[in-house]
Amino acid sequence: MASPVRPAKATPKGRATDAAFRHSARTIFARDGYLSATVGDIAAEAGKSEATFYNYYTSKADLLGALAEDFHAETTRFAQRSYRTGRAPQEAQREAVAGFWQTYAERRGELIGIFQAAMLDAEFAGHWLDIRARAIRNIAREIRHAQHRGYCPGVDPELTASALSAMLEQFCYVWQAQGGDRIEHDFTVERAIDTLSSVWFHAVYWKPSGP
Amino acid sequence: MASPVRPAKATPKGRATDAAFRHSARTIFARDGYLSATVGDIAAEAGKSEATFYNYYTSKADLLGALAEDFHAETTRFAQRSYRTGRAPQEAQREAVAGFWQTYAERRGELIGIFQAAMLDAEFAGHWLDIRARAIRNIAREIRHAQHRGYCPGVDPELTASALSAMLEQFCYVWQAQGGDRIEHDFTVERAIDTLSSVWFHAVYWKPSGP
Amino acid sequence: MASPVRPAKATPKGRATDAAFRHSARTIFARDGYLSATVGDIAAEAGKSEATFYNYYTSKADLLGALAEDFHAETTRFAQRSYRTGRAPQEAQREAVAGFWQTYAERRGELIGIFQAAMLDAEFAGHWLDIRARAIRNIAREIRHAQHRGYCPGVDPELTASALSAMLEQFCYVWQAQGGDRIEHDFTVERAIDTLSSVWFHAVYWKPSGP
Amino acid sequence: MASPVRPAKATPKGRATDAAFRHSARTIFARDGYLSATVGDIAAEAGKSEATFYNYYTSKADLLGALAEDFHAETTRFAQRSYRTGRAPQEAQREAVAGFWQTYAERRGELIGIFQAAMLDAEFAGHWLDIRARAIRNIAREIRHAQHRGYCPGVDPELTASALSAMLEQFCYVWQAQGGDRIEHDFTVERAIDTLSSVWFHAVYWKPSGP
DNA sequence: TATGAATGAGATTTCATTCAT
DNA sequence: GATGAATGAAATCTCATTCAT
Numbered sequence: 001m002a003s004p005v006r007p008a009k010a011t012p013k014g015r016a017t018d019a020a021f022r023h024s025a026r027t028i029f030a031r032d033g034y035l036s037a038t039v040g041d042i043a044a045e046a047g048k049s050e051a052t053f054y055n056y057y058t059s060k061a062d063l064l065g066a067l068a069e070d071f072h073a074e075t076t077r078f079a080q081r082s083y084r085t086g087r088a089p090q091e092a093q094r095e096a097v098a099g100f101w102q103t104y105a106e107r108r109g110e111l112i113g114i115f116q117a118a119m120l121d122a123e124f125a126g127h128w129l130d131i132r133a134r135a136i137r138n139i140a141r142e143i144r145h146a147q148h149r150g151y152c153p154g155v156d157p158e159l160t161a162s163a164l165s166a167m168l169e170q171f172c173y174v175w176q177a178q179g180g181d182r183i184e185h186d187f188t189v190e191r192a193i194d195t196l197s198s199v200w201f202h203a204v205y206w207k208p209s210g211p
Numbered sequence: 212m213a214s215p216v217r218p219a220k221a222t223p224k225g226r227a228t229d230a231a232f233r234h235s236a237r238t239i240f241a242r243d244g245y246l247s248a249t250v251g252d253i254a255a256e257a258g259k260s261e262a263t264f265y266n267y268y269t270s271k272a273d274l275l276g277a278l279a280e281d282f283h284a285e286t287t288r289f290a291q292r293s294y295r296t297g298r299a300p301q302e303a304q305r306e307a308v309a310g311f312w313q314t315y316a317e318r319r320g321e322l323i324g325i326f327q328a329a330m331l332d333a334e335f336a337g338h339w340l341d342i343r344a345r346a347i348r349n350i351a352r353e354i355r356h357a358q359h360r361g362y363c364p365g366v367d368p369e370l371t372a373s374a375l376s377a378m379l380e381q382f383c384y385v386w387q388a389q390g391g392d393r394i395e396h397d398f399t400v401e402r403a404i405d406t407l408s409s410v411w412f413h414a415v416y417w418k419p420s421g422p
Numbered sequence: 423m424a425s426p427v428r429p430a431k432a433t434p435k436g437r438a439t440d441a442a443f444r445h446s447a448r449t450i451f452a453r454d455g456y457l458s459a460t461v462g463d464i465a466a467e468a469g470k471s472e473a474t475f476y477n478y479y480t481s482k483a484d485l486l487g488a489l490a491e492d493f494h495a496e497t498t499r500f501a502q503r504s505y506r507t508g509r510a511p512q513e514a515q516r517e518a519v520a521g522f523w524q525t526y527a528e529r530r531g532e533l534i535g536i537f538q539a540a541m542l543d544a545e546f547a548g549h550w551l552d553i554r555a556r557a558i559r560n561i562a563r564e565i566r567h568a569q570h571r572g573y574c575p576g577v578d579p580e581l582t583a584s585a586l587s588a589m590l591e592q593f594c595y596v597w598q599a600q601g602g603d604r605i606e607h608d609f610t611v612e613r614a615i616d617t618l619s620s621v622w623f624h625a626v627y628w629k630p631s632g633p
Numbered sequence: 634m635a636s637p638v639r640p641a642k643a644t645p646k647g648r649a650t651d652a653a654f655r656h657s658a659r660t661i662f663a664r665d666g667y668l669s670a671t672v673g674d675i676a677a678e679a680g681k682s683e684a685t686f687y688n689y690y691t692s693k694a695d696l697l698g699a700l701a702e703d704f705h706a707e708t709t710r711f712a713q714r715s716y717r718t719g720r721a722p723q724e725a726q727r728e729a730v731a732g733f734w735q736t737y738a739e740r741r742g743e744l745i746g747i748f749q750a751a752m753l754d755a756e757f758a759g760h761w762l763d764i765r766a767r768a769i770r771n772i773a774r775e776i777r778h779a780q781h782r783g784y785c786p787g788v789d790p791e792l793t794a795s796a797l798s799a800m801l802e803q804f805c806y807v808w809q810a811q812g813g814d815r816i817e818h819d820f821t822v823e824r825a826i827d828t829l830s831s832v833w834f835h836a837v838y839w840k841p842s843g844p
Numbered sequence: 845t846a847t848g849a850a851t852g853a854g855a856t857t858t859c860a861t862t863c864a865t
Numbered sequence: 866g867a868t869g870a871a872t873g874a875a876a877t878c879t880c881a882t883t884c885a886t
Contacts, residue, residue, distance in 0.1 A: 011869060035246060035331055038855060049872050054857065112330075118389075119327050120246055125389060133393040140394070152413075158396045159406040165392075166385055167378030167410075174377055178329075178336055181376075182344040183351070185369045195370040199378075199414040202363075206413045225845070250881065260847045265882070433848060457668060457753055460876060471851050476878065538752050540811075542668055547811055555815040562816070574835075580818045581828040587814075588807055589800035589832075596799055600751075600758055603798075604766040605773070607791045617792040621800075621836040624785075628835045647866065672860065682868045687861065 006066060009056075018056055020046040022070075025063050026109025030177075034064060034113035035120065061124070064117055067110040072131055075103060089146070089205065094197040097168065101193055104172040112177050132169075136161045143204055151205050164200055171196060217277060220267075229267055231257040233281075236274050237320030241388075245275060245324035246331065272335070275328055278321040279335075283342055286314060300357070300416065305408040308379065312404055315383040323388050343380075347372045354415055362416050375411055382407060428488060431478070440478055442468040444492075447485050448531025452599075456486060456535035457542065483546070486539055489532040494553055497525060511568070511627065516619040519590065523615055526594040534599050554591075558583045565626055573627050586622055593618060639699060642689075651689055653679040655703075658696050659742030667697060667746035668753065694757070697750055700743040705764055708736060722779070722838065727830040730801065734826055737805040745810050765802075769794045776837055784838050797833055804829060 009015050024046035028037045039060055043053045057063040087095075104111055118125040139161035146152060152160075174181060175192060220226050235257035239248045250271055254261045268274040298306075315322055329336040350372035357363060363371075385392060386403060431437050446468035450459045461482055465475045479485040509517075526533055540547040561583035568574060574582075596603060597614060642648050657679035661670045672693055676683045690696040720728075737744055750757040772794035779785060785793075807814060808825060 009869085014870065017870075033331055039857090040855075050856085051858085051872050051874095052870075055870070055872095059856080116330050119244055119330065126393075129389065129393045136392055136394055152409075155409050156402055156406050158392075158394050159398075159402060160410060162385070162392045162394065163378050163382050163406055163410050166381035167374055170377035170381035171374050174373070178340065181347055181369075181373045182337075182340045183347055183369050183373065187370075191367050191370060195367050195374055198363075198366050199371060199374050199410070202413045202417045203410040206417060220845095222845080228845080249879085261881085262847050262849090262883085263845075266845070266847095270881075431848085436849065439849075455752055461878085462876075472877085473851050473853095473879085474849075477849070477851095481877080534752075541666055541749050541752065551811065551815045558814055558816055574831075577831050578824055578828050580814075580816050581820075581824060582832060584807070584814045584816065585800055585804050585828055585832050588803035589796055592799035592803035593796050596762075596795070600762065603769055603791075603795045604759075604762045605769055605791045605795065609792075613789050613792055617789050617796055620785075620788050621793060621796050621832070624835045624839045625832040628839060642866090644866080650866080671858085683860085684862085684868050684870090685866080688866070688868095692860075 006069075017046070017048060017052070020048065021053060021056055021063065022067060025067065025113070026107075028109070029064075029113040029116075030109040034060075034116040061117065061121065064110070064113045064124075065127075068114050068127060068131075071103075071107055071110050071114070074107075075131075076134075089142075090197070090201050093200055094193065097196045097200065098193050100168055101172060101176075101189065101196075104176055108176060111173075115173065132165060136165050139164060146204050150207055152203075153208060160203065164203065167199065168196060217280075228257075228259060228263065231259065232264060232267055232274060233278060236278060236324070237318075239320070240275075240324040241320040245271075245327040272328065272332065275321070275324045275335075276338075279325055279338060279342075282318055282321050282325070286342070287345075300353075301408070301412050304411055305404065308407045308411065309404050311379055312383060312387075312400065312407075315387055319387060322384075326384065326388075343376060347376050350375060357415050361418055363414075364419060371414065375414065378410065379407060428491075439468070439470060439474070442470065443475060443478055443485065444489060447489065447535070448529075450531070451486075451535040452531040456482075456538040483539065483543065486532070486535045486546075487549075490536055490549060490553075493529055493532050493536070496529075497553070498556075511564075512619070512623050515622055516615065519618045519622065520615050522590055523594060523598075523611065523618075526598055530598060533595075537595065554587060558587050561586060568626050572629055574625075575630060582625065586625065589621065590618060639702075650679075650681060650685065653681065654686060654689055654696060655700060658700060658746070659740075661742070662697075662746040663742040667693075667749040694750065694754065697743070697746045697757075698760075701747055701760060701764075704740055704743050704747070708764070709767075722775075723830070723834050726833055727826065730829045730833065731826050733801055734805060734809075734822065734829075737809055741809060744806075748806065748810075765798060769798050772797060779837050783840055785836075786841060793836065797836065800832065801829060 009018050021042065025037070025042050028041050028045055032041070037060065039053050040050050042060070042063070043050045046053075057066065114124070114128055118128045136158065140157040143152065143155070143157040143160055147155075147157070171192070175187070180187060220229055232253065235253050236248070239252050239256055243252065248271065250264055251261055253271070253274070254264045257264075268277070325335070325339055329339045347369065351368040354363065354366070354368040354371055358366075358368070382403070386398070391398060431440055443464065447459070447464050450463050450467055454463065459482065461475050462472050464482070464485070465472045468475075479488065536546070536550055540550045558580065562579040565574065565577070565579040565582055569577075569579070593614070597609070602609060642651055654675065657675050658670070661674050661678055665674065670693065672686055673683050675693070675696070676686045679686075690699070747757070747761055751761045752758070769791065773790040776785065776788070776790040776793055780788075780790070804825070808820070813820060
């Protein structure tokens with residue numbers, strides 16, 4: 001988070017080292033969590049010295065910030081693509097949910113890092129809340145749209161969006177980072193996405209029953 | 212977590228000191244988070260020395276474990292009461308949601324502590340998952356019950372329960388511990404509980420439309 | 423410099439440890455200089471661990487600040503005494519010079535520390551300049567007094583005081599901290615004080631030569 | 634100080650780079666002091682890389698040594714010129730004082746560097762004491778000369794020279810490097826030089842009063 | 845029961861310096 | 866001649882925890 005400008009390293013070797021640090025950090029964060037991870041761990045995993053780390057990032061938080069920027073850039077790109085197509089709402093939703101799950105799976109390291117850092121560091125928490133806020137506004141817009149077509153009259157679009165977003169996030173965290181709820185269950189990704197989509201869909205696309 | 216046996220202190224003075232540490236810890240956890248809190252902070256807030264702290268608990272995690280046990284005992288009592296009464300499902304749900312929100316508000320310190328500790332410490336994560344599992348099983352039972360009456364055919368009761376539980380938990384965390392999502396919104400507790408109840412209700416109590 | 427309040431340690435043992443740190447610091451500063459000294463050195467010389475050091479002072483600079491306060495308190499006491507007595511100016515001066523030399527000899531450690539710290543740290547430099555300023559104002563007053571009796575007409579009292587003060591300070595530093603100028607010379611303290619007194623006296627107590 | 638031989642770089646470009654480092658060092662030393670300055674700072678100010686620095690100097694101390702040599706060469710030239718002319722002592726002195734002040738102003742960077750290095754490094758201290766010693770011997774010769782003409786009988790020429798030299802040096806340091814004493818005063822360079830000259834003159838050119 | 849004092853262990857960070865290109 | 870990359874070494878500081886009183 002220290003440097004808003006983050007100039008790319010000049011040489012291929014430098015860029016390779018930078019990539020090694022990012023990759024190492026994602027591995028370590030995913031394995032040990034952000035808080036337990038030390039700069040020493042990350043450097044060792046990357047096969048570099050601690051001092052070298054500080055030639056690339058000013059701190060562990062700085063590196064996480066860089067990962068968060070990457071993540072944010074990607075999800076932004078994804079979200080813009082996601083809601084464009086003219087599909088039926090249920091399908092569009094399922095795709096959005098699946099996309100989030102997928103991103104989470106691929107970016108486990110940074111997500112664990114970001115969540116944990118947000119618990120410790122108010123500045124980081126702010127960052128993360130900003131990212132969420134954008135997603136929530138998009139969801140709220142969809143809900144308003146549905147309301148114009150007679151669905152879910154009376155519900156608060158923003159809070160509903162916030163709740164659905166919270167569900168998505170926490171469910172993915174529990175099942176992907178924490179190893180899942182301790183219930184007797186035959187978990188599959190397919191079913192998980194079905195479940196999230198179903199809750200989401202029925203939470204929005206209902207109409208008041210007859211007279 | 213260290214001592215499975217936790218004998219109550221013998222004297223009134225000792226019990227008062229113990230209570231002071233617990234109260235202090237809840238305050239500090241709520242203010243600074245569990246991870247940032249130091250034994251020194253907790254002792255200072257309790258008006259005792261750090262050394263005294265170790266006469267009562269073997270570590271910060273031990274104290275959190277004690278708080279978690281208290282919390283668990285109370286929520287268990289609460290849950291047993293909650294589902295007994297023969298009210299309409301929507302009302303029963305709203306009450307359950309309101310109860311969780313309320314408990315969260317009253318126990319902010321330990322809940323923040325437990326969440327954060329669960330992120331760092333596998334043992335703690337296990338504890339928390341066990342507590343959640345019990346709640347999830349109760350919710351899943353309700354969903355099965357609804358399915359017998361023709362609602363939400365085909366959905367996975369356990370995963371749906373897990374998702375709703377995740378929503379509840381994370382929504383409360385965001386709005387009570389993190390200060391809320393950064394959306395333009397006129398938040399009230401009433402509306403928050405309405406929103407959660409509505410999502411929950413419509414996620415379960417729907418029937419397939421059409422002939 | 424960190425804590426304006428510096429409460430004395432509660433027990434005799436604590437006070438002894440504190441004294442040990444101060445004594446150790448003076449020894450180390452006098453031997454290695456302030457800048458070369460590490461907290462580790464100081465702690466080792468005091469026979470304590472580094473961690474213990476930080477139970478007493480927040481940093482090396484903090485300890486130096488405490489020494490500076492002690493020093494300041496003593497010199498203030500000394501200065502108030504020095505100018506009271508109704509002696510001949512030459513004698514009074516000689517005593518003042520001797521007093522400074524003596525203080526310097528006794529407080530070599532802190533003085534070296536203060537000088538060096540003043541070179542690095544603007545805050546410290548400010549402290550030291552304040553202490554000097556007080557001394558300079560006293561000297562300037564004496565010069566004005568002399569001028570009223572017809573001595574050294576036309577000279578600038580403040581700048582002259584500043585110059586004499588600079589001489590005193592630097593001469594003591596060179597001969598007491600740096601081992602003296604590399605000139606062939608049979609140095610004695612007596613002669614050193616004579617010399618400083620003589621310069622000082624003749625710089626002030628001259629009258630314009632006759633017509 | 635590492636390389637007794639310091640061969641000039643072969644090419645014009647090399648000499649330009651060398652000059653850039655020296656200039657940069659003087660700027661940085663004057664601004665941050667020698668001790669706070671890092672090789673990185675100096676290289677950055679010179680617009681070169683740190684690695685390049687080490688193609689020219691073996692260390693920061695080595696560069697300071699080179700600057701000290703330059704300085705020494707120049708002051709030696711100056712000093713030889715200064716005392717030749719057959720002026721009245723008072724004028725000659727004033728010129729010497731003014732010359733020192735002037736040199737100090739022009740060479741602020743290296744002088745701050747040399748002073749600070751002398752505080753840390755015994756070898757450097759030796760260098761500086763050697764330079765001073767030469768100046769002091771010259772002053773002492775002048776004092777002896779004055780004594781032959783009946784002035785200041787009985788004073789120790791070497792110590793007096795040492796004291797006057799200390800005054801000059803420290804006064805210049807305080808007013809040019811540290812921003813001056815914190816006294817209410819309308820400082821001008823003219824008055825400063827007047828003051829130093831006056832102290833110096835009267836310290837030497839007095840004769841015992843009365844019969 | 846309470847606590848002042850003490851410490852080991854470890855993490856962060858800086859910086860001078862080397863080396864291959 | 867110039868430099869990007871890499872590192873060893875060291876200093877600072879924090880904190881959980883123990884122990885004697």
